Amino acid sequence: MAVTREAVLAALGRITLPDGGDPVSRDLVRALTVEGGTVRFVLEAPTPEAAQRMQGLRRVAEETVRALPGVTAASVVLTAHAPAPAPRAAPQGEPPALRIGRHPAPQAGPEPLAGVRHILAVASGKGGVGKSTVASNLAVALARAGRRVGLLDADIHGPSQPRMMGVSARPSSPDGKTILPPVAHGVTMMSIGLMLADQDTAVIWRGPMLMGALQQMLGQVAWGELDVLVVDLPPGTGDVQLSLCQKVPLAGALIVSTPQDVALLDARKAIAMFRQLKAPVVGLVENMSVFVCPNCGHESHIFGHGGVEAEARRLGLPFLGALPLALEVREAGDAGTPVAAGDGPSAAAYARLARRLVAEGIA
Ligand SMILES: Nc1ncnc2c1ncn2[C@@H]1O[C@H](COP(=O)(O)OP(=O)(O)O)[C@@H](O)[C@H]1O
Numbered sequence: 001m002a003v004t005r006e007a008v009l010a011a012l013g014r015i016t017l018p019d020g021g022d023p024v025s026r027d028l029v030r031a032l033t034v035e036g037g038t039v040r041f042v043l044e045a046p047t048p049e050a051a052q053r054m055q056g057l058r059r060v061a062e063e064t065v066r067a068l069p070g071v072t073a074a075s076v077v078l079t080a081h082a083p084a085p086a087p088r089a090a091p092q093g094e095p096p097a098l099r100i101g102r103h104p105a106p107q108a109g110p111e112p113l114a115g116v117r118h119i120l121a122v123a124s125g126k127g128g129v130g131k132s133t134v135a136s137n138l139a140v141a142l143a144r145a146g147r148r149v150g151l152l153d154a155d156i157h158g159p160s161q162p163r164m165m166g167v168s169a170r171p172s173s174p175d176g177k178t179i180l181p182p183v184a185h186g187v188t189m190m191s192i193g194l195m196l197a198d199q200d201t202a203v204i205w206r207g208p209m210l211m212g213a214l215q216q217m218l219g220q221v222a223w224g225e226l227d228v229l230v231v232d233l234p235p236g237t238g239d240v241q242l243s244l245c246q247k248v249p250l251a252g253a254l255i256v257s258t259p260q261d262v263a264l265l266d267a268r269k270a271i272a273m274f275r276q277l278k279a280p281v282v283g284l285v286e287n288m289s290v291f292v293c294p295n296c297g298h299e300s301h302i303f304g305h306g307g308v309e310a311e312a313r314r315l316g317l318p319f320l321g322a323l324p325l326a327l328e329v330r331e332a333g334d335a336g337t338p339v340a341a342g343d344g345p346s347a348a349a350y351a352r353l354a355r356r357l358v359a360e361g362i363a
């Protein structure tokens with residue numbers, strides 16, 4: 001017999017919290033999904049400190065749900081509200097505003113991830129330009145070049161790495177805390193898509209919960225010793241980008257653009273954001289550049305040509321190369337075997353990009 005939501009909530013309601021009440025009446029349980037025998041939900045702590053104290057509760061909740069008849073698997077993710085925002089600077093010429101009450105702890109600076117030498121973010125201003133494609137292929141190409149590579153899918157709203165890397169198994173967690181990431185095509189990878197819901201379900205989370213998930217994927221995943229962790233960012237200049245730059249030091253951000261002006265315009269915004277966050281921009285790549293007709297070999301520049309290189313020059317940033325527009329790229333991505341894992345012109349272009357990043361000491 002399948003378990004019901006009501007049965008799960010009733011069981012969680014019987015857990016007593018150390019300071020009284022239960023997780024349900026205290027409104028800590030979020031995003032509960034029951035699919036067949038698989039139960040998933042989020043425990044949302046009011047603050048990051050409270051989240052630390054709630055590790056035990058997370059385990060108890062998971063065990064409680066797993067013990068219910070009809071439950072085959074249970075997974076509980078702990079998230080926290082972000083700390084209170086820092087007070088805005090007073091306008092010039094005015095004394096700083098007095099802060100009354102509990103003062104928020106000063107924000108800690110970025111801290112390196114143990115065992116990870118370089119963190120390389122793949123970013124763009126706009127969706128659909130091929131960030132995820134570039135991230136997965138670059139990760140595979142770096143692994144083929146002998147680097148120890150991780151791939152973190154930080155596109156928490158629309159994770160695409162499980163599909164692109166061909167991974168669907170849920171990661172295991174022997175102690176209920178450490179998450180053991182799967183390895184695909186020589187790359188250690190992690191995506192929220194592997195932790196929650198099925199891959200076709202868009203994840204609609206609020207900002208603070210997002211940050212909790214990002215924090216978990218950075219801190220709780222057993223990445224092991226890595227030369228480089230490639231991070232596939234969501235499009236734009238939002239919370240995830242900001243939060244990533246605050247939490248870990250980036251070796252750099254690689255900006256992906258298509259040759260179209262509109263994508264370039266967005267790329268400029270992304271570059272401006274990283275500069276403001278003091279994260280180095282390592283350079284620009286032009287994706288969906290030349291299209292080589294698979295039948296006659298004719299080359300056409302469907303979205304224009306040379307725009308990204310010219311823009312890089314204008315901004316004083318390195319142009320790291322052009323990646324061809326090719327049917328095989330999309331097909332390989334959809335099939336879960338990145339094109340960089342094979343041979344051919346696209347794989348060669350990724351191998352060149354990987355060599356360049358290694359030579360420049362970025363990866
Ligand atoms: N160079 C390319 N040639 C052909 N198709 C591509 C190329 N780059 C990306 N695509 C396809 O374009 C779509 C969007 O790419 P994706 O990597 O998901 O973009 P983003 O992560 O920036 O939103 C995908 O279907 C992908 O397979």
Ligand SMILES: [Mg+2]
Binds near residue numbers: 132155160
């Ligand atoms: Mg993407």
